[in-house]
Amino acid sequence: MSISFEGKVAIVTGAGNGLGRSHALALAERGAKVVVNDLGGARDGTGASSDAAMEVVGIIEAAGGEAFAHGANVSKFDEVEDMVAQAMAKWGRVDILINNAGILRDKSFSKMDLADFKLVMDVHLMGSVNCTKAVWDIMREQNYGRIVMTTSSSGMYGNFGQSNYGAAKMAVLGFMNTLVLEGGKNNIHVNALAPTAGTRMTEDLMPPEMLGLLTAESVTAAALVLCDETAPTRTILCAGAGGYAKSGMYETDGIFLPQAEQNPEAIVAQWDELSDVSNHQPLESGSKQTEKFLMKAMAALKA
Known part of the structure; x- marks a missing residue:
């Protein structure tokens, strides 16, 4: 079975670099019209530039695809609304949303400024909430939607120095779980991707020989599964270096006490x-x- 996104419209946040760029290019290669969202900041969230997003659009258009760039800051709902309005005006629908945008402000919790904790939560959690809210009614009305949250092993299992990032990445799973229940009757499937890749976010954390194995493309292969018409729902799909696995939360049968x-x-x-x-x-x-x-x-x- 060949996965195709012909006739589908996709929004990918944080698509100027790394995983988002890979996701956007792969969706376009398989026929999707793509909104390439990127604020264009550094990995800590500072700065802004449209150059990276415009480069991705140029690659898509040079290959015969359709795309446009939008610099919405996903933590600002009015900017996200404008991005979605432009997609609707241009193409009349939104079928796929990949909530990929993110930043890092790593420090041990004792040394972390609460402003850095809040900022990371705003981008990862509220960014996902804002983008999902902006497309939710559209997907309900067209009776179709595929939404991908980006979670992390740092959220599911913990990682030293990432209490803010880990909290945000676990929070998007709670968000996903309820959206699955509310969106199912309208054919909206919501899943989460847990990636491990060699990107700007991880370049200082691993030696070069390991980073070479952790390609963005290996993760994107899993992302496309979650964007497809046949995608599952409420699935956490983990991907990295060619390895793929499912993660989940289970509860023991437990005991009863009188x-x-x-x-x-x-x-x-x-x-x-x-x-x-x-x-x-x-x-x-x-x-x-x-x-x-x-x-x-x-x-x-x-x-």
Whole structure:
């Protein structure tokens, strides 16, 4: 099966460099019309330039594709709204959104200024919220949408010096989980990409021989899966250096304690059973956890 995006319109944020650039070029190569969004700042979010985004547009157009650049700061909703309005005026629909834009302000938490924490949250989390909000009703009305959040192993598992980045990258997964429930009836699939690539964001963190394996293109292959008509929903797809895996959150089956035993000592006493992963499973929504615990309580009452 060949994946094609003919007739589709895609918005890729942070598409002037690195992963975003790779995503935009690959979507265009497979037929998508692409909005190349990039503020054009440094990796810490400072500065602005349209040069990188315009270069990507030039490459797409030289290959016979359609694209335009927009310098919206994703943390500013009015700028994002203007970008989406231009896409609608030009092409009349938005089918794909890849929330890729991001910055780094790494420091250990004890040394981190709260302004740097907030800025990273604003770009990664609120940037994803703003862009998704701007296209959400469009996708609902056309009964079709594919949205990709960009998460990170730093959020799912932690990484020293990245409390701000990790918090933001975990937050987009919570955002995704609820959008999956709200968008499903309108054929809006929402997934997350967890990339490892040699980009401006990682160039100081790894030796050159390793960076050479971590190509942006290897990650983009996974991103395109999440943009396709056949894409899953609520999937965290991890990609890097040619390796691909799924990540997810699971909950153990747990234990039940009768009311007289609902105390911390009893919980500690049964900690091994509580932690047993043999029957662990993903939950479809927050209410499923409540349902599980109530079923345990009702079963105990009937016993």
